[in-house]
Amino acid sequence: MERVIHWEKPINNERFKKKEKIIQKQVLEWLRYHGWLVLRMPPSIYSNMKGLPDAVVIKKGRHVWIEFKSTKGKISPAQEELHNRMREFGAEIIVIREFDESFLKEKFLGKNNVHNRA
Numbered sequence: 001m002e003r004v005i006h007w008e009k010p011i012n013n014e015r016f017k018k019k020e021k022i023i024q025k026q027v028l029e030w031l032r033y034h035g036w037l038v039l040r041m042p043p044s045i046y047s048n049m050k051g052l053p054d055a056v057v058i059k060k061g062r063h064v065w066i067e068f069k070s071t072k073g074k075i076s077p078a079q080e081e082l083h084n085r086m087r088e089f090g091a092e093i094i095v096i097r098e099f100d101e102s103f104l105k106e107k108f109l110g111k112n113n114v115h116n117r118a
Contacts, residue, residue, distance in 0.1 A: 020073060023070070028057075031108065039055060051081060053093060067079065070097065
């Protein structure tokens with residue numbers, strides 16, 4: 001008797017989480033190098049405030065909240081709701097899905113943004 005196994009590749013959320021962590025590390029190191037103060041949100045905060053972005057970076061009075069997602073990662077309804085509410089109060093929120101230096105230069109070092117490293 002032949003044994004038939006049906007297999008579907010499971011969605012591996014851990015793989016996406018690892019990729020998000022790699023992107024987060026690369027981007028935050030890049031921002032630190034360019035003189036930004038980097039504040040990561042500890043996981044304990046999330047239990048009290050669902051949807052809070054992963055980090056906030058600050059330089060010369062500019063505050064940018066950053067949400068990291070893999071290329072396939074989705075913003076949760078709680079994140080979308082809080083991000084929209086934060087934007088109503090003037091917050092700048094950027095979703096970053098990959099380490100793209102030209103995107104980072106445009107968003108964080110562009111002519112309408114903070115220029116120099118110091």
